[in-house]
Amino acid sequence: MLHSGHYGNWAPNPAVMLVRLLASMRDDEGRVTIPGFYDDVRPPTPAEREAIAALPPVEETLARELVLGRVEGGGAERLPARISMPALNLDGLSAGSVGDAARNAIPTEATAALDIRLVPDQRPERIREAVEAHIRGQGFHIVYEEPSPEVLRAHPRVIRLTWDDGYAAIRTPPDLPVSRAVAATAEQVLGTSVLRVPTLGGSLPMSIFEEVLGVPLLIVPMVNHDNNQHAPNENLRIRNLWDGILLYAGLIARLGVEWEGVGT
Amino acid sequence: MSVRGATSSPATSPALRAASAGVVLALAAILALPAGGREAYAQAAAPTPEAIRAAVAVHRRNHEMDVMGELRELLAMPNIASNVEDIRRNAEHLVRMMERRGIRARVLELDGAPPAVYGELTTPGATRTVVLYAHFDGQPVDGPGWLTDPWQPTLVAGRLEDGARIVPWAEATPPLDDEWRVYGRSASDDKSPIVAYLAALDALRAAGIRPSVNLKFFLEGEEEAGSPNLRRMLERYRDLLAADAWIFGDGPVDQSRRHQIVHGVRGVMGLQMTV
Numbered sequence: 001m002l003h004s005g006h007y008g009n010w011a012p013n014p015a016v017m018l019v020r021l022l023a024s025m026r027d028d029e030g031r032v033t034i035p036g037f038y039d040d041v042r043p044p045t046p047a048e049r050e051a052i053a054a055l056p057p058v059e060e061t062l063a064r065e066l067v068l069g070r071v072e073g074g075g076a077e078r079l080p081a082r083i084s085m086p087a088l089n090l091d092g093l094s095a096g097s098v099g100d101a102a103r104n105a106i107p108t109e110a111t112a113a114l115d116i117r118l119v120p121d122q123r124p125e126r127i128r129e130a131v132e133a134h135i136r137g138q139g140f141h142i143v144y145e146e147p148s149p150e151v152l153r154a155h156p157r158v159i160r161l162t163w164d165d166g167y168a169a170i171r172t173p174p175d176l177p178v179s180r181a182v183a184a185t186a187e188q189v190l191g192t193s194v195l196r197v198p199t200l201g202g203s204l205p206m207s208i209f210e211e212v213l214g215v216p217l218l219i220v221p222m223v224n225h226d227n228n229q230h231a232p233n234e235n236l237r238i239r240n241l242w243d244g245i246l247l248y249a250g251l252i253a254r255l256g257v258e259w260e261g262v263g264t
Numbered sequence: 265m266s267v268r269g270a271t272s273s274p275a276t277s278p279a280l281r282a283a284s285a286g287v288v289l290a291l292a293a294i295l296a297l298p299a300g301g302r303e304a305y306a307q308a309a310a311p312t313p314e315a316i317r318a319a320v321a322v323h324r325r326n327h328e329m330d331v332m333g334e335l336r337e338l339l340a341m342p343n344i345a346s347n348v349e350d351i352r353r354n355a356e357h358l359v360r361m362m363e364r365r366g367i368r369a370r371v372l373e374l375d376g377a378p379p380a381v382y383g384e385l386t387t388p389g390a391t392r393t394v395v396l397y398a399h400f401d402g403q404p405v406d407g408p409g410w411l412t413d414p415w416q417p418t419l420v421a422g423r424l425e426d427g428a429r430i431v432p433w434a435e436a437t438p439p440l441d442d443e444w445r446v447y448g449r450s451a452s453d454d455k456s457p458i459v460a461y462l463a464a465l466d467a468l469r470a471a472g473i474r475p476s477v478n479l480k481f482f483l484e485g486e487e488e489a490g491s492p493n494l495r496r497m498l499e500r501y502r503d504l505l506a507a508d509a510w511i512f513g514d515g516p517v518d519q520s521r522r523h524q525i526v527h528g529v530r531g532v533m534g535l536q537m538t539v
Contacts (some may be wrong), residue, residue: 112536164535194525234421237445
């Protein structure tokens with residue numbers, strides 16, 4: 001840490017270097033500005049766009065409940081469309097001190113935590129290459145361990161990266177025969193329409209199933225949304241149990257028949 | 265782990281055993297059917313949605329507390345993914361649940377990994393095979409805030425957090441109110457879909473309705489730990505798990521309580537940068 005009066009305007013400021021780098025990675029509307037980042041993005045199919053259009057509008061209510069004065073992308077696209085695209089999220093930022101602990105000092109280092117949400121057919125290793133090429137293009141020397149004084153003296157800008165390699169996305173086409181058969185069967189037995197969600201915004205390692213087994217994968221949930229999953233007081237609503245039994249009974253008893261019906 | 269003592273579980277009820285015996289008989293009857301061609305099969309196996317709804321309604325009327333008993337028994341078994349011995353106890357219990365129904369079941373072993381569970385039920389004449397997935401491990405329970413013992417499944421007349429009363433199981437008489445809930449770790453994530461798969465099978469069999477597909481079950485034991493051994497597990501048992509599609513009974517329905525079919529998930533990577 002250096003006295004900001006004695007050295008400010010001479011010693012480089014890691015916090016400023018980091019926020020400038022971050023600002024070079026995405027714009028104010030969520031668009032990732034790393035060259036090549038979108039190269040492998042599979043555009044939504046007409047069936048996926050149709051499925052998104054059929055989802056009930058929740059954006060206005062959500063924005064109000066979440067106290068948002070604006071949404072990224074200008075609101076032209078629905079939430080399900082936005083989460084069908086990749087995202088670069090800044091999750092945490094740390095440098096120096098604020099509030100009562102604030103002092104006139106240039107921080108020694110600055111750290112950011114990010115997550116990158118991928119969509120088909122982006123590959124984690126390709127994204128990692130694109131991100132690192134971009135960081136180098138911004139003038140940084142990349143290291144993966146604590147840099148030695150020699151390394152720091154030898155390079156004007158040094159950045160340490162720690163990757164959690166993660167996994168790829170999956171998206172089963174909603175117009176596949178099995179997708180159509182599952183949806184039709186569910187609607188028949190439940191006696192009501194079901195939502196066809198092209199993708200969750202969240203992540204599960206389902207790509208492992210796709211990569212090893214190469215067959216269509218569909219999530220057919222049954223439990224209540226307010227179940228306190230992962231938290232204390234996890235619970236199951238009785239109605240959801242019996243709707244689930246009905247739903248799975250329908251799939252067991254009719255899916256094969258429906259599947260034949262929709263063709264291959 | 266302070267709550268590990270509370271593992272007592274309701275004994276399998278005589279009614280459930282009787283139901284299981286009936287199921288085995290029904291299965292024997294199904295297997296005795298001549299294996300016809302696809303057309304004969306399709307004619308025999310086109311139950312109407314009404315017939316399926318009726319089958320489930322009858323099953324609820326006759327066996328609601330048996331289904332609850334099976335759920336309670338499963339939820340009472342601690343299942344934190346990091347405790348391999350607990351995971352193994354769950355896996356062996358699940359194998360027995362499937363075997364009671366004539367499903368060919370086994371524990372899938374893998375060096376250095378918690379076990380998974382496999383089951384298989386073929387239907388003569390069926391041309392497609394579907395794997396039903398769920399996971400039986402759960403999240404840790406060490407955080408504060410539990411109003412009940414997470415390993416003592418508890419019936420509540422509504423939402424406990426809203427002050428709804430606990431209903432002692434001895435006083436619970438069917439039909440249970442649709443808005444009542446069962447509290448306990450993995451009640452929703454993700455043991456209840458397993459109970460639902462098997463109850464669905466029971467309901468159909470009691471009504472004489474055959475599956476329209478060959479069924480396989482893959483029940484994972486380390487999902488909440490991030491599935492570190494999943495790729496090795498799938499590679500090792502790739503042939504066993506061959507199928508035309510997988511259905512994942514996991515995650516919740518929509519916030520509007522409408523059911524949803526989810527076709528994909530986003531991938532994720534994490535990055536920390538220090539300047």
